[in-house]
Amino acid sequence: MSLLNSTSTWELGLSISILLLCAAITVLFSILKAKTPKPVLRPDSFLELSLSHKTQLSPNTALYRFDLPQPTDVLGIPIGQHVSVAAPIGSPPKDILRSYTPVSDDTSPGHVDLIIKSYPSGNVSKYVGQLAVGQTIKFRGPKGAFRYTPNMVREISMIAGGTGITPMYQIARSIVRGRANGDKTKVSLIYANVGPEDILLQDELNDLARKDGNFSVYYVLNKPPPGWAGGVGFVNQDMVKQNLATPADDVKLLICGPPPMVSAMKKIAESLGFASPRPVSKLEDQVFCF
Template identity: 55%
Template sequence: MTLSNPAIAACSSVLLIGAYFVDPNAVPFVAAGVAATWARILFKKTAIRTPPLDPKEYRKFKLVDKVVCSPNTAMYKFALPNEDDILNLPIGQHISIMANINGKEISRSYTPTSSSDDVGHFVLCIKAYPQGNISKMFSELVIGDTINARGPKGQFNYSANICREIGMIAGGTGLTPMLQIIRAIVKNPADKTIVNFIFANVTEEDIILKAELDLLSKKHPQFKVHYVLNTPPEGWTGGVGFVNADMIKKHMPKPASDIKVLLCGPPPMISAMSKITQDLGYDKVNAVSKLPDQIFKF
């Protein structure tokens, strides 16, 4: 059982009063014990704790749970060093995962699907690719294994009302940075940013966290999600095929100085979106995106 500070204070008073009536000579010793107890409590509260992440040094995090979402995608839950730690990753930033594979140090960047203020853990959604070194490493992890991670990293650091409207185009696990930004916007009543999200996948079963996206769209009128499938089921009413110019014109904000369009997905998709958006009058996508850019690729 854990006592609150007021409860501990009450117990301390009782101990001192009781000591006085039982043996006045014992009061100094009881007082010393009480003082030591309070010193430990205050030290614990004020001690500077090392943040879970370091931007330069890789640190180890233990896998504590794994949930398979589809034949090639899974959610990996990692414990933070202390059960009351939070990752505290800035919105729009990511972490770097490093592994030694065949004698070479290889790193890849991922954005957690968990919120940055979730306590005691973080979650990564990883899609395994046949030729993917890091993603293959993830698929072979078992509970108790560790990964090497550092961060935060990235050029995009979201703040409320950064622009009037944000358009998002993502494919597969490219959802993850978008989800962090969407959550930050809808849970902040002061943030009036409008968000339209085109989310492309192969099949309906590949749509990651669809239930959460649908619920957010239903509860928050400022956010809308538009699904696109390469192989849709019978009766599908969403988009079909690859994301194209017509879809962008229909769902994305018109080119303007107070909008942004965010891109995240497989390289061929990003290449295609970069060309289409430029053809539609948006700014050219820079090789390395910066926060002020109209079109930002993660």
């Protein structure tokens, strides 16, 4: 009888231990699941996000922070790609789409940051510029032919104008952050603007250059202040030759800016020996225009 009681007690203890272990595993799984970032962006449906902060960077350009549904959520956008933002324009309202590259990425959960310049004739940019904190706008994506992967080439050269700096900054920051994981890509950037007040993300770019010996930035201003040490006027062939990589099979040139600038840079690139850019860029192209 005592042996039977002893066996029953042992079985009961085992059952309780198994139940406690299962409960612990369930709790642990729930905690891990709650902390795992969840991508929320979808290419086939809109996501409505609320504006939480607006930081003025220049008279007509601001950084807009939109909150994601949960603090642990991430947008879910590959480095080098962009999002579509939809604004209801007209009467009756009709969604008008514009593409923007976030300057934040999935290493910063809970929000997405966009830098947008508001143009008087720009329907979407003007609409975003008039948003008040708490108001919402719709996002969809990701989209775009460029998708950065570590060490895809030996060196990436970049030419940016104005808000065209956003994909360049996103890519360069990802490369510098990836040094710890073996990304050896060298990055050289020419960044052109009208005046010093138009230079976006200058502190962040300078910080990258200070921290990383394989990242360099050369500023060009059309209307420089007295004592300006950077480039003056428009980006020309000599500036590109002196500050960017020589064309090679393991070198890629990225261009983003106003259409007239992009057109001029394509011609300069071709004259220096880069492959002739296609009207619509593909990832494998030596010269990629966003």
